[in-house]
Amino acid sequence: MGVDHYITNLSASASAVVAFAEARNKIAAVTEFGATTDGIDDSTNANYYMDFLTYIKNDAVARKVAWVLTWRNGSPTHYWVPRIEDIHYDGFLKFFNDPFTAFENDIGDYYSYNFGTSIAPFCGLRGCEAGETCSSCPGDCGLCLMQKQDPIAHWQFDDASGATALDSSGNGNTGMLVNGPSWATASENNSLRFDGLNDMVSVEDGPLLSFTNTFTLSAWINLSAVDRSQSIISKGKCNINWVEYALEVGSDNKPRVFFSEKSADNQIVVASTALGPNTWYHIVGTYDGSAERIFVDGTLSGSLYTNHAMFDSTANLTIGARETDGSTICSGDNTVKELSGSIDDVRIYNRALTAEEIKSLYNAGASGTTSGARVSRPQHPTGLTAW
Template sequence: MKSFKPMLWASLVALVVGTAGRAAPAESQKSSALNNDPHLVGWWKFDETTGKNAADSSGKNHHGTLEGGASFDTLSTSGRIGGAIKFEGKDDCIRIAGWKGVCGQKARTIAAWIKASAPSGAIISWGTEEPGKMWTFGYVRGRIGVVPKGGYYYMKAETHDDTWHHVAVVLQEASPPNLHDHVKLFKDGEPAEVHDIGLLDLWPIDTGDKLDVVIGKRFKGLIDDLRVYDRVLSEDEINALFKMQGDSQSNKNTK
Protein backbone atom coordinates (compact mmCIF):
# COMPACT_ATOMS: atom_id res chain seq x y z
CA MET A 1 0.00 0.00 0.00
CA LYS A 2 1.33 3.40 -0.93
CA SER A 3 1.78 5.95 1.82
CA PHE A 4 -0.15 9.21 1.85
CA LYS A 5 1.53 12.09 0.13
CA PRO A 6 2.80 14.94 2.34
CA MET A 7 0.19 17.34 0.96
CA LEU A 8 -2.64 14.96 1.90
CA TRP A 9 -1.27 14.51 5.42
CA ALA A 10 -1.05 18.26 5.81
CA SER A 11 -4.66 18.65 4.72
CA LEU A 12 -5.87 16.01 7.19
CA VAL A 13 -3.95 17.59 10.06
CA ALA A 14 -5.33 21.02 9.19
CA LEU A 15 -8.87 19.62 9.15
CA VAL A 16 -8.51 17.98 12.58
CA VAL A 17 -6.89 21.02 14.16
CA GLY A 18 -9.44 23.34 12.62
CA THR A 19 -12.37 21.27 13.92
CA ALA A 20 -10.89 21.15 17.43
CA GLY A 21 -10.25 24.85 17.31
CA ARG A 22 -13.89 25.59 16.51
CA ALA A 23 -15.20 23.51 19.43
CA ALA A 24 -13.82 25.77 22.14
CA PRO A 25 -15.41 28.98 20.77
CA ALA A 26 -18.75 27.14 20.50
CA GLU A 27 -18.62 26.16 24.17
CA SER A 28 -17.51 29.66 25.07
CA GLN A 29 -20.52 31.09 23.23
CA LYS A 30 -22.87 28.78 25.16
CA SER A 31 -21.26 29.87 28.41
CA SER A 32 -21.59 33.53 27.54
CA ALA A 33 -25.21 33.14 26.46
CA LEU A 34 -26.21 31.38 29.69
CA ASN A 35 -24.28 33.83 31.85
CA ASN A 36 -25.70 36.91 30.12
CA ASP A 37 -29.23 35.67 29.54
CA PRO A 38 -31.69 38.49 30.40
CA HIS A 39 -33.89 35.82 32.01
CA LEU A 40 -31.16 34.99 34.55
CA VAL A 41 -32.76 36.65 37.59
CA GLY A 42 -30.54 35.27 40.35
CA TRP A 43 -26.97 33.95 40.28
CA TRP A 44 -25.01 33.36 43.47
CA LYS A 45 -21.45 32.15 42.97
CA PHE A 46 -20.63 32.06 46.71
CA ASP A 47 -17.03 33.08 46.08
CA GLU A 48 -17.00 35.40 49.11
CA THR A 49 -14.57 34.62 51.92
CA THR A 50 -15.60 37.18 54.55
CA GLY A 51 -18.69 39.01 55.72
CA LYS A 52 -22.38 38.13 55.63
CA ASN A 53 -23.38 39.25 52.12
CA ALA A 54 -23.85 36.91 49.14
CA ALA A 55 -23.55 38.83 45.88
CA ASP A 56 -25.97 38.29 43.00
CA SER A 57 -24.07 38.13 39.69
CA SER A 58 -27.18 38.22 37.50
CA GLY A 59 -27.24 42.01 37.44
CA LYS A 60 -30.70 42.04 39.05
CA ASN A 61 -29.33 43.06 42.49
CA HIS A 62 -30.87 40.14 44.35
CA HIS A 63 -28.09 40.11 46.92
CA GLY A 64 -28.47 37.91 49.99
CA THR A 65 -27.57 38.10 53.68
CA LEU A 66 -26.47 35.22 55.88
CA GLU A 67 -28.67 34.64 58.91
CA GLY A 68 -28.45 32.54 62.04
CA GLY A 69 -25.18 34.01 63.23
CA ALA A 70 -23.35 32.63 60.20
CA SER A 71 -20.81 34.39 57.99
CA PHE A 72 -18.54 33.58 55.08
CA ASP A 73 -15.63 33.83 57.53
CA THR A 74 -16.66 30.42 58.89
CA LEU A 75 -18.80 28.92 56.09
CA SER A 76 -16.70 29.74 53.00
CA THR A 77 -14.93 26.74 51.49
CA SER A 78 -13.49 25.42 48.24
CA GLY A 79 -16.28 24.83 45.74
CA ARG A 80 -17.02 23.12 42.47
CA ILE A 81 -16.24 26.41 40.73
CA GLY A 82 -14.16 28.77 42.83
CA GLY A 83 -15.63 29.09 46.30
CA ALA A 84 -18.77 27.61 47.83
CA ILE A 85 -20.81 27.96 50.99
CA LYS A 86 -21.08 25.18 53.55
CA PHE A 87 -24.39 25.01 55.40
CA GLU A 88 -24.52 23.22 58.74
CA GLY A 89 -28.18 22.19 58.47
CA LYS A 90 -29.20 24.20 61.52
CA ASP A 91 -30.40 27.82 61.59
CA ASP A 92 -27.93 29.12 58.99
CA CYS A 93 -29.40 30.29 55.69
CA ILE A 94 -29.27 33.16 53.18
CA ARG A 95 -32.23 35.51 52.83
CA ILE A 96 -32.81 37.62 49.71
CA ALA A 97 -34.71 40.40 51.46
CA GLY A 98 -37.48 41.93 49.37
CA TRP A 99 -37.32 39.47 46.48
CA LYS A 100 -40.21 37.02 46.22
CA GLY A 101 -38.78 34.86 43.42
CA VAL A 102 -40.59 33.75 40.25
CA CYS A 103 -44.23 33.61 41.26
CA GLY A 104 -47.64 32.56 40.00
CA GLN A 105 -47.70 30.06 37.15
CA LYS A 106 -44.67 31.54 35.40
CA ALA A 107 -41.97 29.38 33.85
CA ARG A 108 -38.70 28.99 35.73
CA THR A 109 -35.46 27.02 35.96
CA ILE A 110 -33.20 26.47 38.96
CA ALA A 111 -29.73 24.95 38.68
CA ALA A 112 -26.97 24.43 41.24
CA TRP A 113 -24.00 22.36 42.24
CA ILE A 114 -24.49 20.58 45.56
CA LYS A 115 -22.34 18.35 47.73
CA ALA A 116 -24.75 17.10 50.36
CA SER A 117 -23.78 15.13 53.44
CA ALA A 118 -27.39 14.50 54.54
CA PRO A 119 -30.67 14.11 52.60
CA SER A 120 -32.51 17.05 54.12
CA GLY A 121 -33.19 20.74 53.69
CA ALA A 122 -33.87 23.14 50.84
CA ILE A 123 -31.49 24.44 48.21
CA ILE A 124 -33.81 27.41 47.63
CA SER A 125 -37.41 28.24 48.47
CA TRP A 126 -40.03 31.00 48.28
CA GLY A 127 -43.79 31.46 48.08
CA THR A 128 -46.70 31.51 50.51
CA GLU A 129 -47.35 28.94 53.25
CA GLU A 130 -50.52 27.60 51.62
CA PRO A 131 -51.24 24.47 49.55
CA GLY A 132 -49.84 24.84 46.05
CA LYS A 133 -48.37 28.26 46.87
CA MET A 134 -44.84 27.30 47.94
CA TRP A 135 -41.90 26.60 45.66
CA THR A 136 -39.17 24.60 47.38
CA PHE A 137 -36.34 22.91 45.50
CA GLY A 138 -34.36 20.57 47.71
CA TYR A 139 -34.65 17.26 49.50
CA VAL A 140 -37.99 15.44 49.52
CA ARG A 141 -38.08 12.07 51.28
CA GLY A 142 -34.33 11.83 50.89
CA ARG A 143 -34.22 12.72 47.18
CA ILE A 144 -33.89 15.99 45.26
CA GLY A 145 -37.26 17.31 44.13
CA VAL A 146 -39.91 20.01 44.35
CA VAL A 147 -42.52 20.74 47.01
CA PRO A 148 -45.32 23.24 46.28
CA LYS A 149 -46.76 22.46 49.73
CA GLY A 150 -49.36 19.74 49.53
CA GLY A 151 -47.75 17.60 46.83
CA TYR A 152 -44.20 16.64 45.99
CA TYR A 153 -42.16 15.35 43.07
CA TYR A 154 -38.68 13.88 43.37
CA MET A 155 -36.04 11.88 41.50
CA LYS A 156 -35.15 8.29 42.24
CA ALA A 157 -31.39 8.73 42.33
CA GLU A 158 -29.59 9.60 45.55
CA THR A 159 -27.39 12.69 45.68
CA HIS A 160 -26.38 12.88 49.35
CA ASP A 161 -23.15 10.93 48.87
CA ASP A 162 -20.81 13.81 49.79
CA THR A 163 -19.91 14.11 46.09
CA TRP A 164 -20.53 17.05 43.78
CA HIS A 165 -23.70 16.77 41.68
CA HIS A 166 -25.32 19.25 39.34
CA VAL A 167 -29.09 19.37 39.93
CA ALA A 168 -31.76 21.36 38.14
CA VAL A 169 -35.52 21.75 37.90
CA VAL A 170 -37.68 23.27 35.18
CA LEU A 171 -41.29 24.42 35.43
CA GLN A 172 -43.17 24.99 32.19
CA GLU A 173 -45.78 27.73 32.13
CA ALA A 174 -49.39 26.47 32.03
CA SER A 175 -52.88 27.30 33.38
CA PRO A 176 -52.23 25.92 35.91
CA PRO A 177 -49.04 23.86 35.77
CA ASN A 178 -48.81 20.64 37.77
CA LEU A 179 -45.93 18.53 38.98
CA HIS A 180 -46.45 15.56 36.69
CA ASP A 181 -46.96 17.32 33.37
CA HIS A 182 -44.93 20.51 33.67
CA VAL A 183 -41.95 19.81 35.95
CA LYS A 184 -38.69 18.19 34.86
CA LEU A 185 -35.80 17.25 37.13
CA PHE A 186 -32.18 16.90 36.06
CA LYS A 187 -29.13 15.26 37.61
CA ASP A 188 -25.62 15.82 36.28
CA GLY A 189 -26.83 17.32 33.02
CA GLU A 190 -29.39 14.66 32.11
CA PRO A 191 -33.14 14.21 32.76
CA ALA A 192 -33.63 12.33 36.01
CA GLU A 193 -35.85 9.31 36.49
CA VAL A 194 -38.71 10.37 38.75
CA HIS A 195 -40.31 8.44 41.58
CA ASP A 196 -43.93 7.48 40.89
CA ILE A 197 -46.07 9.06 43.59
CA GLY A 198 -49.51 8.80 42.02
CA LEU A 199 -52.07 11.58 42.32
CA LEU A 200 -49.79 13.75 44.45
CA ASP A 201 -47.76 14.62 41.36
CA LEU A 202 -50.86 16.22 39.79
CA TRP A 203 -50.88 18.93 42.44
CA PRO A 204 -51.38 22.36 40.80
CA ILE A 205 -48.71 25.05 41.16
CA ASP A 206 -49.48 28.74 41.69
CA THR A 207 -46.55 30.12 43.67
CA GLY A 208 -47.36 32.90 46.15
CA ASP A 209 -45.42 36.07 46.86
CA LYS A 210 -45.51 36.46 50.64
CA LEU A 211 -42.11 35.08 51.64
CA ASP A 212 -38.63 36.25 50.69
CA VAL A 213 -36.39 33.88 48.77
CA VAL A 214 -34.30 31.78 51.19
CA ILE A 215 -31.25 29.68 50.30
CA GLY A 216 -29.95 26.69 52.25
CA LYS A 217 -32.61 26.38 54.94
CA ARG A 218 -31.81 23.22 56.94
CA PHE A 219 -29.51 22.06 54.13
CA LYS A 220 -26.41 20.18 55.28
CA GLY A 221 -23.53 20.36 52.85
CA LEU A 222 -22.11 22.63 50.16
CA ILE A 223 -23.94 24.71 47.55
CA ASP A 224 -22.17 26.41 44.66
CA ASP A 225 -23.13 28.45 41.61
CA LEU A 226 -26.87 28.62 42.24
CA ARG A 227 -28.91 30.07 39.36
CA VAL A 228 -32.56 31.06 38.86
CA TYR A 229 -33.97 31.80 35.39
CA ASP A 230 -37.50 33.05 34.74
CA ARG A 231 -37.82 30.89 31.66
CA VAL A 232 -37.54 27.23 30.71
CA LEU A 233 -34.02 26.10 29.88
CA SER A 234 -33.98 23.32 27.30
CA GLU A 235 -32.38 19.94 27.96
CA ASP A 236 -29.48 20.98 25.74
CA GLU A 237 -29.02 24.21 27.71
CA ILE A 238 -29.01 22.42 31.05
CA ASN A 239 -26.54 19.89 29.70
CA ALA A 240 -24.41 22.74 28.37
CA LEU A 241 -24.59 24.44 31.76
CA PHE A 242 -23.45 21.24 33.46
CA LYS A 243 -20.60 20.74 30.99
CA MET A 244 -19.57 24.36 31.09
CA GLN A 245 -19.36 24.33 34.86
CA GLY A 246 -18.00 20.82 35.12
CA ASP A 247 -15.14 21.55 32.74
CA SER A 248 -14.04 24.55 34.77
CA GLN A 249 -12.54 22.37 37.48
CA SER A 250 -9.98 19.64 36.91
CA ASN A 251 -11.16 17.17 39.56
CA LYS A 252 -14.52 16.62 37.89
CA ASN A 253 -17.30 15.29 40.10
CA THR A 254 -14.90 14.19 42.79
CA LYS A 255 -15.17 14.30 46.54
Protein backbone atom coordinates in the same frame (compact mmCIF):
# COMPACT_ATOMS: atom_id res chain seq x y z
CA MET B 1 -25.81 15.14 19.76
CA GLY B 2 -25.52 14.90 16.01
CA VAL B 3 -28.32 14.72 13.49
CA ASP B 4 -28.23 11.57 11.40
CA HIS B 5 -31.31 12.19 9.23
CA TYR B 6 -32.63 15.11 7.26
CA ILE B 7 -36.37 15.31 6.66
CA THR B 8 -37.06 14.22 3.09
CA ASN B 9 -40.03 13.53 0.82
CA LEU B 10 -42.03 16.46 2.15
CA SER B 11 -44.23 18.51 -0.14
CA ALA B 12 -42.77 21.82 -1.26
CA SER B 13 -43.99 24.78 0.79
CA ALA B 14 -45.45 22.51 3.47
CA SER B 15 -44.68 23.42 7.05
CA ALA B 16 -43.59 20.70 9.44
CA VAL B 17 -43.02 20.21 13.11
CA VAL B 18 -39.77 18.31 13.43
CA ALA B 19 -38.96 16.26 16.51
CA PHE B 20 -35.98 14.09 17.27
CA ALA B 21 -34.39 12.42 20.26
CA GLU B 22 -31.11 10.79 21.13
CA ALA B 23 -30.88 7.24 19.72
CA ARG B 24 -34.65 7.12 19.30
CA ASN B 25 -37.32 7.91 16.75
CA LYS B 26 -37.45 10.98 14.54
CA ILE B 27 -40.94 12.38 14.03
CA ALA B 28 -42.42 14.98 11.70
CA ALA B 29 -46.05 16.08 11.83
CA VAL B 30 -46.76 17.53 8.39
CA THR B 31 -49.49 20.06 7.68
CA GLU B 32 -51.60 20.18 4.56
CA PHE B 33 -51.05 22.73 1.81
CA GLY B 34 -52.25 26.22 2.62
CA ALA B 35 -52.77 25.59 6.30
CA THR B 36 -52.42 28.61 8.56
CA THR B 37 -51.32 28.48 12.17
CA ASP B 38 -52.38 31.55 14.13
CA GLY B 39 -50.45 34.01 12.02
CA ILE B 40 -47.79 31.52 10.94
CA ASP B 41 -48.52 30.30 7.43
CA ASP B 42 -46.62 28.30 4.85
CA SER B 43 -44.83 31.38 3.58
CA THR B 44 -43.43 32.25 7.00
CA ASN B 45 -40.35 30.80 8.62
CA ALA B 46 -42.12 29.29 11.61
CA ASN B 47 -39.55 29.84 14.31
CA TYR B 48 -42.34 30.34 16.84
CA TYR B 49 -42.85 26.63 16.99
CA MET B 50 -44.70 26.53 20.32
CA ASP B 51 -47.54 28.58 18.79
CA PHE B 52 -47.51 26.18 15.88
CA LEU B 53 -47.79 23.15 18.16
CA THR B 54 -50.51 24.75 20.24
CA TYR B 55 -52.54 25.40 17.11
CA ILE B 56 -52.29 21.77 16.06
CA LYS B 57 -53.24 20.59 19.53
CA ASN B 58 -56.35 22.79 19.61
CA ASP B 59 -57.57 21.75 16.17
CA ALA B 60 -60.29 19.34 17.32
CA VAL B 61 -60.68 17.50 14.02
CA ALA B 62 -57.00 17.72 13.06
CA ARG B 63 -57.76 19.06 9.59
CA LYS B 64 -54.40 20.80 9.52
CA VAL B 65 -52.38 17.65 10.23
CA ALA B 66 -52.14 15.29 7.29
CA TRP B 67 -49.88 12.55 8.61
CA VAL B 68 -46.96 11.76 10.84
CA LEU B 69 -43.71 10.48 9.39
CA THR B 70 -41.45 8.54 11.73
CA TRP B 71 -38.07 6.91 11.41
CA ARG B 72 -37.56 3.56 13.07
CA ASN B 73 -34.09 2.11 12.67
CA GLY B 74 -33.52 4.33 9.67
CA SER B 75 -36.71 3.35 7.83
CA PRO B 76 -39.49 5.93 7.31
CA THR B 77 -43.05 4.97 8.27
CA HIS B 78 -46.26 6.98 7.79
CA TYR B 79 -49.11 7.17 10.29
CA TRP B 80 -52.32 9.12 9.87
CA VAL B 81 -53.15 11.27 12.89
CA PRO B 82 -56.79 11.21 14.02
CA ARG B 83 -56.20 13.90 16.61
CA ILE B 84 -53.32 15.18 18.68
CA GLU B 85 -54.41 15.26 22.31
CA ASP B 86 -51.47 16.78 24.10
CA ILE B 87 -48.07 18.27 23.35
CA HIS B 88 -45.26 19.08 25.73
CA TYR B 89 -42.12 20.97 24.82
CA ASP B 90 -39.12 18.67 25.36
CA GLY B 91 -41.60 15.99 26.39
CA PHE B 92 -43.93 13.69 24.53
CA LEU B 93 -46.48 13.78 21.74
CA LYS B 94 -49.68 11.96 22.72
CA PHE B 95 -52.36 10.94 20.24
CA PHE B 96 -56.05 10.64 21.00
CA ASN B 97 -57.31 7.08 20.41
CA ASP B 98 -54.07 6.16 18.70
CA PRO B 99 -52.91 2.54 19.06
CA PHE B 100 -49.26 3.44 18.60
CA THR B 101 -48.41 3.88 22.28
CA ALA B 102 -44.71 4.17 21.49
CA PHE B 103 -45.43 7.82 20.73
CA GLU B 104 -46.21 8.43 24.39
CA ASN B 105 -42.51 8.30 25.24
CA ASP B 106 -40.14 11.21 25.56
CA ILE B 107 -39.16 12.09 22.01
CA GLY B 108 -37.08 15.19 22.57
CA ASP B 109 -37.48 18.78 21.46
CA TYR B 110 -39.97 20.03 18.87
CA TYR B 111 -38.91 22.41 16.12
CA SER B 112 -40.94 24.02 13.37
CA TYR B 113 -39.38 24.98 10.04
CA ASN B 114 -40.72 26.25 6.75
CA PHE B 115 -39.98 23.85 3.92
CA GLY B 116 -39.75 25.62 0.58
CA THR B 117 -37.84 24.37 -2.41
CA SER B 118 -35.14 22.85 -0.21
CA ILE B 119 -34.88 21.23 3.17
CA ALA B 120 -34.23 23.63 6.04
CA PRO B 121 -30.88 22.63 7.59
CA PHE B 122 -30.21 21.94 11.20
CA CYS B 123 -27.65 24.37 12.52
CA GLY B 124 -25.20 22.02 14.16
CA LEU B 125 -24.79 19.48 16.90
CA ARG B 126 -27.41 20.87 19.28
CA GLY B 127 -24.92 23.20 20.95
CA CYS B 128 -25.59 26.95 20.88
CA GLU B 129 -22.37 28.07 19.25
CA ALA B 130 -20.92 31.47 18.45
CA GLY B 131 -22.99 33.25 15.82
CA GLU B 132 -26.10 31.17 16.53
CA THR B 133 -29.13 32.62 18.28
CA CYS B 134 -32.50 31.38 19.44
CA SER B 135 -34.22 32.87 16.40
CA SER B 136 -31.66 31.84 13.79
CA CYS B 137 -31.03 28.38 15.19
CA PRO B 138 -33.80 27.15 17.52
CA GLY B 139 -32.62 23.57 17.05
CA ASP B 140 -29.36 24.36 18.82
CA CYS B 141 -30.25 27.26 21.08
CA GLY B 142 -33.60 26.16 22.45
CA LEU B 143 -36.89 27.89 23.17
CA CYS B 144 -35.87 31.41 24.11
CA LEU B 145 -37.45 33.66 21.50
CA MET B 146 -38.51 36.99 22.96
CA GLN B 147 -37.39 35.86 26.42
CA LYS B 148 -34.71 37.16 28.75
CA GLN B 149 -31.65 34.97 28.38
CA ASP B 150 -29.84 35.63 31.64
CA PRO B 151 -30.84 34.33 35.08
CA ILE B 152 -32.96 36.77 37.05
CA ALA B 153 -30.89 35.87 40.12
CA HIS B 154 -27.41 34.34 40.36
CA TRP B 155 -25.43 33.81 43.55
CA GLN B 156 -21.95 32.59 42.70
CA PHE B 157 -20.87 32.60 46.38
CA ASP B 158 -17.45 33.88 45.39
CA ASP B 159 -17.67 36.70 47.95
CA ALA B 160 -15.24 34.81 50.25
CA SER B 161 -16.13 36.94 53.27
CA GLY B 162 -18.79 39.18 54.75
CA ALA B 163 -22.43 38.85 55.77
CA THR B 164 -24.00 39.18 52.32
CA ALA B 165 -24.10 37.12 49.14
CA LEU B 166 -24.03 39.26 46.02
CA ASP B 167 -26.34 38.68 43.07
CA SER B 168 -24.24 38.69 39.90
CA SER B 169 -27.33 38.97 37.65
CA GLY B 170 -27.36 42.72 38.22
CA ASN B 171 -30.93 42.61 39.57
CA GLY B 172 -30.00 43.43 43.14
CA ASN B 173 -31.18 40.23 44.83
CA THR B 174 -28.58 40.48 47.59
CA GLY B 175 -28.74 37.65 50.11
CA MET B 176 -28.21 38.08 53.85
CA LEU B 177 -26.30 35.33 55.64
CA VAL B 178 -28.41 34.22 58.62
CA ASN B 179 -26.98 32.35 61.65
CA GLY B 180 -23.52 32.11 60.21
CA PRO B 181 -23.12 29.96 57.11
CA SER B 182 -19.39 29.97 56.47
CA TRP B 183 -17.36 30.76 53.40
CA ALA B 184 -15.34 27.84 52.07
CA THR B 185 -11.57 28.11 51.70
CA ALA B 186 -9.97 29.41 48.55
CA SER B 187 -8.98 25.87 47.58
CA GLU B 188 -12.71 25.07 47.39
CA ASN B 189 -13.35 28.14 45.23
CA ASN B 190 -15.52 29.93 47.77
CA SER B 191 -18.70 27.92 47.99
CA LEU B 192 -20.93 28.47 51.03
CA ARG B 193 -21.10 25.92 53.88
CA PHE B 194 -24.24 25.26 55.95
CA ASP B 195 -24.12 23.52 59.35
CA GLY B 196 -27.50 21.73 59.15
CA LEU B 197 -28.79 23.51 62.26
CA ASN B 198 -30.22 26.92 61.32
CA ASP B 199 -27.91 28.46 58.70
CA MET B 200 -29.43 29.99 55.60
CA VAL B 201 -29.23 32.82 53.10
CA SER B 202 -32.32 35.05 53.03
CA VAL B 203 -33.24 37.18 50.00
CA GLU B 204 -35.98 39.81 50.27
CA ASP B 205 -39.05 39.09 48.18
CA GLY B 206 -39.46 41.05 44.96
CA PRO B 207 -41.48 40.87 41.73
CA LEU B 208 -38.64 39.20 39.83
CA LEU B 209 -38.67 36.25 42.23
CA SER B 210 -42.32 35.33 41.62
CA PHE B 211 -43.50 33.50 38.52
CA THR B 212 -46.79 32.69 36.86
CA ASN B 213 -46.06 29.45 35.07
CA THR B 214 -42.38 28.99 34.16
CA PHE B 215 -39.12 28.84 36.10
CA THR B 216 -35.76 27.12 36.51
CA LEU B 217 -33.97 26.54 39.83
CA SER B 218 -30.33 25.46 39.58
CA ALA B 219 -27.57 24.80 42.13
CA TRP B 220 -24.49 22.73 42.84
CA ILE B 221 -24.63 20.95 46.21
CA ASN B 222 -22.38 18.73 48.31
CA LEU B 223 -24.12 17.06 51.26
CA SER B 224 -22.20 16.38 54.47
CA ALA B 225 -25.15 14.49 55.96
CA VAL B 226 -27.81 12.37 54.26
CA ASP B 227 -31.05 10.56 55.17
CA ARG B 228 -32.78 13.83 56.09
CA SER B 229 -34.92 16.42 54.31
CA GLN B 230 -32.78 19.35 53.16
CA SER B 231 -33.76 22.57 51.41
CA ILE B 232 -31.63 23.98 48.60
CA ILE B 233 -33.86 26.84 47.41
CA SER B 234 -37.26 27.74 48.86
CA LYS B 235 -39.70 30.63 48.58
CA GLY B 236 -42.44 30.54 51.19
CA LYS B 237 -42.89 30.04 54.95
CA CYS B 238 -44.41 27.15 56.80
CA ASN B 239 -47.82 28.15 58.25
CA ILE B 240 -47.70 31.75 56.97
CA ASN B 241 -47.27 31.39 53.23
CA TRP B 242 -47.61 28.37 51.05
CA VAL B 243 -44.28 27.52 49.47
CA GLU B 244 -44.34 29.15 46.04
CA TYR B 245 -41.54 26.94 44.72
CA ALA B 246 -38.71 24.86 46.13
CA LEU B 247 -35.74 22.70 45.20
CA GLU B 248 -34.98 20.17 47.92
CA VAL B 249 -33.46 16.80 48.80
CA GLY B 250 -35.87 14.42 50.54
CA SER B 251 -35.16 12.07 53.43
CA ASP B 252 -34.76 9.37 50.78
CA ASN B 253 -31.79 11.42 49.45
CA LYS B 254 -33.60 12.07 46.16
CA PRO B 255 -33.79 15.65 44.83
CA ARG B 256 -37.24 17.10 44.17
CA VAL B 257 -38.73 20.25 42.73
CA PHE B 258 -42.22 21.51 43.48
CA PHE B 259 -44.49 24.52 43.47
CA SER B 260 -47.82 25.34 45.09
CA GLU B 261 -50.71 26.01 42.77
CA LYS B 262 -53.34 28.62 43.55
CA SER B 263 -55.56 26.04 45.26
CA ALA B 264 -52.60 25.37 47.59
CA ASP B 265 -51.93 21.84 46.35
CA ASN B 266 -48.27 21.01 45.79
CA GLN B 267 -47.09 19.80 42.40
CA ILE B 268 -44.05 17.63 43.17
CA VAL B 269 -41.66 15.65 40.98
CA VAL B 270 -39.02 13.45 42.62
CA ALA B 271 -35.78 12.36 40.95
CA SER B 272 -35.07 8.68 40.47
CA THR B 273 -31.45 9.30 41.50
CA ALA B 274 -30.43 9.18 45.17
CA LEU B 275 -27.53 11.39 46.25
CA GLY B 276 -24.59 10.31 48.37
CA PRO B 277 -22.51 12.32 50.86
CA ASN B 278 -19.34 14.30 50.14
CA THR B 279 -19.98 14.47 46.40
CA TRP B 280 -20.78 17.48 44.24
CA TYR B 281 -24.03 17.24 42.26
CA HIS B 282 -25.66 19.67 39.85
CA ILE B 283 -29.41 19.80 40.61
CA VAL B 284 -31.89 21.61 38.35
CA GLY B 285 -35.67 21.83 38.58
CA THR B 286 -37.82 23.33 35.81
CA TYR B 287 -41.46 24.10 35.09
CA ASP B 288 -42.52 25.13 31.58
CA GLY B 289 -46.25 25.59 32.20
CA SER B 290 -47.10 22.04 31.20
CA ALA B 291 -44.52 19.86 32.94
CA GLU B 292 -42.14 19.86 35.89
CA ARG B 293 -38.75 18.21 35.48
CA ILE B 294 -35.83 17.39 37.75
CA PHE B 295 -32.28 16.95 36.42
CA VAL B 296 -29.26 15.47 38.20
CA ASP B 297 -25.83 16.15 36.69
CA GLY B 298 -27.33 17.26 33.40
CA THR B 299 -29.59 14.24 32.97
CA LEU B 300 -33.39 14.14 33.27
CA SER B 301 -34.25 12.14 36.39
CA GLY B 302 -38.00 12.67 36.78
CA SER B 303 -40.98 14.50 35.28
CA LEU B 304 -44.59 15.35 36.08
CA TYR B 305 -47.07 16.70 33.54
CA THR B 306 -49.12 19.46 35.15
CA ASN B 307 -50.41 22.84 33.98
CA HIS B 308 -51.47 24.65 37.15
CA ALA B 309 -50.96 28.36 37.77
CA MET B 310 -48.52 29.08 40.55
CA PHE B 311 -49.29 30.50 43.98
CA ASP B 312 -47.57 33.84 44.69
CA SER B 313 -45.91 33.91 48.10
CA THR B 314 -44.79 37.15 49.72
CA ALA B 315 -42.18 35.38 51.83
CA ASN B 316 -38.46 35.81 51.33
CA LEU B 317 -36.48 33.40 49.19
CA THR B 318 -34.10 31.28 51.26
CA ILE B 319 -31.10 29.12 50.40
CA GLY B 320 -29.97 26.27 52.66
CA ALA B 321 -33.13 26.04 54.81
CA ARG B 322 -36.82 26.86 54.75
CA GLU B 323 -37.93 29.71 56.98
CA THR B 324 -41.00 29.22 59.23
CA ASP B 325 -43.01 31.22 61.78
CA GLY B 326 -41.92 29.09 64.74
CA SER B 327 -45.41 27.70 65.34
CA THR B 328 -46.31 24.22 66.55
CA ILE B 329 -47.41 23.22 63.08
CA CYS B 330 -43.87 24.01 61.95
CA SER B 331 -42.40 21.83 64.76
CA GLY B 332 -41.83 24.93 66.87
CA ASP B 333 -38.68 25.83 64.96
CA ASN B 334 -37.84 28.96 63.02
CA THR B 335 -36.17 26.96 60.26
CA VAL B 336 -36.83 23.52 58.83
CA LYS B 337 -35.13 21.24 56.31
CA GLU B 338 -31.74 22.72 57.14
CA LEU B 339 -29.07 21.58 54.70
CA SER B 340 -25.83 20.14 56.01
CA GLY B 341 -23.12 20.66 53.42
CA SER B 342 -22.08 23.15 50.75
CA ILE B 343 -24.05 25.01 48.09
CA ASP B 344 -22.65 26.88 45.12
CA ASP B 345 -23.60 28.71 41.93
CA VAL B 346 -27.32 29.14 42.61
CA ARG B 347 -29.27 30.36 39.58
CA ILE B 348 -32.94 31.22 39.06
CA TYR B 349 -34.49 31.80 35.64
CA ASN B 350 -37.97 33.02 34.77
CA ARG B 351 -38.20 30.43 32.01
CA ALA B 352 -37.66 26.69 31.76
CA LEU B 353 -34.19 25.94 30.46
CA THR B 354 -34.10 23.28 27.79
CA ALA B 355 -32.47 19.90 28.39
CA GLU B 356 -29.63 20.99 26.12
CA GLU B 357 -29.06 24.20 28.08
CA ILE B 358 -29.03 22.27 31.35
CA LYS B 359 -26.56 19.76 29.97
CA SER B 360 -24.33 22.58 28.76
CA LEU B 361 -24.53 24.29 32.14
CA TYR B 362 -23.52 21.05 33.86
CA ASN B 363 -20.68 20.34 31.45
CA ALA B 364 -19.33 23.87 31.76
CA GLY B 365 -19.27 23.68 35.56
CA ALA B 366 -18.04 20.12 36.04
CA SER B 367 -14.46 19.54 37.17
CA GLY B 368 -12.34 17.51 39.57
CA THR B 369 -13.69 13.99 39.24
CA THR B 370 -12.21 10.83 40.70
CA SER B 371 -13.61 7.48 39.56
CA GLY B 372 -16.80 9.23 38.51
CA ALA B 373 -17.42 10.91 41.89
CA ARG B 374 -17.11 14.68 42.07
CA VAL B 375 -14.74 15.56 44.89
CA SER B 376 -14.06 19.24 44.25
CA ARG B 377 -16.38 22.17 43.74
CA PRO B 378 -17.27 22.91 40.09
CA GLN B 379 -15.85 25.84 38.20
CA HIS B 380 -18.25 28.66 37.37
CA PRO B 381 -19.38 28.39 33.73
CA THR B 382 -18.30 31.24 31.48
CA GLY B 383 -19.17 32.27 27.95
CA LEU B 384 -22.37 30.25 27.66
CA THR B 385 -23.99 31.60 24.52
CA ALA B 386 -27.46 30.29 25.34
CA TRP B 387 -27.64 32.43 28.46
